[in-house]
Amino acid sequence: MLRTRFAQPITAAASSSTRLQLHTSSVLNAESQRRRQARQTRQGNLAKRAELQQKAASQRPHVVLGTIPGNEAKWTSCDLARILVRPEELAPPATPEVVHTMSGDIKLPKTFSYGIGEHEKTLLFSHLPMLTAEMSTRFLEARSTETTNQEKLQQGFSDEFRSSVTKANVFAKLVDLRNANARGIAFENRRRVIAEFSEPGKPNDTGRAEVQACTAALLTLQIRNLWNHLTKYKRDTGNRRSLRHLVHQRAKMLRYLKSVDRDRYDRVLERIGLEPTSVEGELVV
Template identity: 50%
Template sequence: MKSAVACDVTGSNFHHTSGLFVGSSGERMLPARFTQCSRAVASSSSAHTAPARLHTSAILHASYRSRKSRVAEKVNVEKRAERERLAALNRPHVVLGNRPGDESKWLNCDLSKIIITEEQILATPLSQPIQSQTQAQGQLELPKFMNYGVGEKEKELLFETLPALTVEATHLRAAGSGQLVPSYMHELSTKADAKELRKASQLATLVDLRNANAGGISYENRKRIVAAFSPPGKDGDTGRPEVQAAILTYQIRNLWNHLSNFKKDIANRRSLRRLVHQRAKILKYLKRVDRDRYDVVLDRLGLEPGSVEGELVV
């Protein structure tokens, strides 16, 4: 720092203090200089230390874009959920095979017309009266549905042929013993006819499907399915894919009806899932081997392609 220097210039006294010259009128110039310096320092310090103006346009734009994307995502989720809901309404039932509300496809298919249910059995008349040549004592009443695989041929054999042969054998035994008195033969024939009628009536009660359990009804239905879905000339072809798919469809519907009443039956629910996938596997094989047979059997079983193809969630 330079020392203060005082000099006299043109009759005026000037003082130099730290490079600042002050005249005789220093009392008036010094405050003005200090004021100017203070203003300059204040303006420069405010220019360097005052906070810059906050720009929020980028933040607002980012918030707007985020809000817009959330709204768009919500709309897309709602549209996707609506599409899935509509698709679920039109998607065929994985178990039953038909679309919701379209029961006619099942009711009009061959499998539905072949099988018999417990309700159908109980709704039929108790018996069908028939008159046999050897049953002059009365009419033999036969049930409409018979158990143990008794068909038309077996029915004719058991209720017509065998009783007639038994009565004839009684006559032959009487003739062999020499008892040919007309009154005796008439009485013998009457008793033999009554006995055979009673035996046939008891047998008809035993083979009546009304007295069968669920296993007996299932056996009768499986027999009908094998006969209906076997190819011509190959009766009883149980290894044919159509026969296996039909039997599985029948079992699946039985289990579904059971689980509708007993929802906590977990074991049968697993069995239902296994049967559904097994049916899909058999039909997939048939589709690969012969597409025409595949299309035909789907129609005969009352199944939509979507119920046996693709991912099956039971």
């Protein structure tokens, strides 16, 4: 009798503890499900953020080159790329330009180096051989003690003119851009940039806001040459620091131009092939 009465409370306690245990496990299972759902949501948000960042990075222009990766049309169609020395200019011309003279022909190169333009070309290869022959003939006539007849003077003039034509052909090969080294080609590129982007009549006045385009174009040319060098020699840390300095210097100059004249700033970016976001904001090189 007493044992039966003691057994009933023990059975009731056991049944209540079982119910309590089942209730607790269900609560824990429900909590883990909420955590799992929150974790899945967080992972989905992180994946979406990474996708957006990757998409933004693919559309962000290169901080050095200033163009969007995979879209080089902005650079190839700009004024700066158009005036630079191209590989086809360094190839032998199919039909070279020839200056015809009475003592022979002078073959001119396709592109001259060292700043020889049309005016200098006319003086060097059309007028200079004739003037050299005349001066040499007069000098010989003045030094001669005997009276020289007209036939000898004509023969001397022909010989001197033939020699001048030969020297002009040799000089034309020397000033050919194909014979120039890297410094010669860089000099020609700088000359073209200054002639294209400077104000008329003031090619070296780069201090005013109106001619910041010339300096920005020269910096862009230097930056691209240095970038091509660093792609081949990746351990050149000295030039890498120089590249970083040039990029920030160009951005500083263009931002100043933007604060002075926004329309000219937009035109300059279009002419040198740069995206606005490549010179604005924080630049990490």
